[in-house]
Amino acid sequence: MEEAGTLNRFNDTDEDDLLPSSEDRRAIEINRLLDQIRQTADKLQRDAASRGDLKLLARSLKELRYAFKVFTPYRDMRKLTIFGSARTRPDHPNYITAVKFAEQMAQDGWLVITGAGSGIMEAGHRGAGRENAMGLNIVLPFEQQANPIIHGDDKLVNMKYFFTRKLMFVKECDAVVCLPGGFGTLDEAFEVLTLVQTGKRDPFPIVLLDAPGGTYWKKLDDFIRAALHDDEMISPEDFALYRVTDSVDEAVAEIEKFYKVYHSMRYVRNKLVIRLQKTISSSLLDAIRSEFHGLLSEGDFEIRSALAEEDEPEIESLPRLVFHFNRRDLGRLRILIDCLNDESLEPASRKFV
Template sequence: MNRLPDPSPSHGGSRPDKKSGLSAEEETQEEIDRLPSEAIGEDELNRPQPADEPISGIDSQDLFKLMRNTINRLEKDETARGDIKILSRTLRELRYAFQVFRPYRRRRKVTVFGSARTAPDHPGYQAAVDLGRRMAAHGWMIITGAGGGIMEAGLKGAGRDASMGLNIMLPFEQGANQYIDNDPKLVTMKYFFTRKLMFVKECSGVVCLPGGFGTLDEACETLTLIQTGKQTMIPLVLLDHPEGSYWSDVGKFFEKQLLGNGMISPEDRALYKVTNSVDEAVNELLTFYNVYHSMRYVRDELVLRLRTSLSDEHMEHLQIEFADILVSGKFELRGPLPEESGEKELAAYPRLVFRFNRRALGRLRMLIDDINGRPETSTLPTSSR
């Protein structure tokens, strides 16, 4: 874990405590280091959370204490009012968003990105309507930016009951659309970074349709979060209408400029799928959870929760095919780890446990595809992947 930066003397850094010899910042860092990794968000579990999940006692109280200490230090530091306004607004936005999403955390959700300017008669608009309708029929909810164009289309297809919106305050083109306006599942935010956090934190998959700078930003940030392990593995689909070439052209750029110049690894192409078919997009989302359910880290081990166990033959295959992603040891099938005792609803699921190198995220995606019964994707994907 990165240490907090040493305060610059020119900015009034904290004096060391006479008893401990530590500065206030160092004491705070020691408090953080004593917390379980998942308590500070390092290994946040990506799964539908129980709506009635209780506060986890002393761990959460420690976090509240850290937050109060940080607020007190902001005051002692004589932090500029403009900086405090950013912090205050951020905290209020996220608190409210957490409350809105909390009742729906048992349900899978797909976040849909795309242009606000796509007209209703455009084939891309209809593709988003079809996607929303199909995913809602499978019990998923749809999250969009609540504006017009693709955002409107996804919610139109899903219907109000299966729709959630994360609107952004802009001086132009961003009123909430008719399918989510005045709905209690609509959150309006000032900052893009809080909005993008909620888009990815609360979903089990992402589909990007064509769009402008904002859509490209959202697609690339999602891809970056997955590639760096900041986001637990989810399916990412780059979807165009049948005659479109938007994402295939982007894919060619990735191949020529990023892969061709060694800026990404060949396996990184497994982290996303380019398609012109809503059927393929829906299949990509649903089959990702055929066997795989969710993941978390417990100390230095990665734990994959599975809906069904794996055969001895399949385990032997994994030991050979994916040995390159292991730091040491081998893949093991186990029951729940003691650290998972608070997650009763997952107790029946078998676990695939191994020491992952935390670098080869493309290969990890290939492993999940292989577990899901899609061995063809355990080889390097083509440019259309």
């Protein structure tokens, strides 16, 4: 009997040793994804893809690979993207506002990403300083040279395609701030809002910032309320996705408050995992269960430790709020995040219209 017991204990230990570590699981997944890229390339050859299609794909992959390489060393630092007009002159209130805003964020340890051109892009880099500036310059037929603050810096990426550039703007940042601009700025602002509203991008602060007394974004907000909300094309909760202000201090506070308790989120199978900087009280959890029950597709909210599938040891110790999210009410999800950061249900009582 003793020999059998010893054998069983040996077998249990042996089976545990055979289980892959988190590093092994990550390596297996990376190899699987690389194989997918190679297989896709082989399929393109079998499909007899045109030279133009192959050129577009090759250049896009090359651009993204290099951009990932540049941004990888800064992945553990908070970054914000600033959009705005390339035509804004240095003496314009919008330019001065962008400088002041970027300066404050850089002082608080944030990196500032812009399109690396002139106008508001240059203002963002000027306020942040070269050390805290990152650039995604677009190569145009009529040329757009990088501004003198970021020109020649290792944190500057020159890109041919707008779609790869826009991907990097949104993928790599933890907040977006839009100052007044033309068609490009409006395109960028609405794309960011669309990505967050549809769940294609995790929630993050989106601030539409005017110079003091400016009405550019206020006029757009009035249009959204009259033409989109009143005709039931968006819901009232969608107004929680962005903030309109003409105050640099309010813009800074909006961004920094978002990460007071909330850290990040990801999906694990059919569960949404919200990582928290600190645990929340049992009374707040009970209130969330009552107020935000409509976010659930099934089950309930629970506070727990990291799920094994997360495989992110650097944040493994953070507590989690885990639940089955319906993946539909993204505006309401943003309100939940605001409640977590306020450590109260007060944001849920605000009227957005």
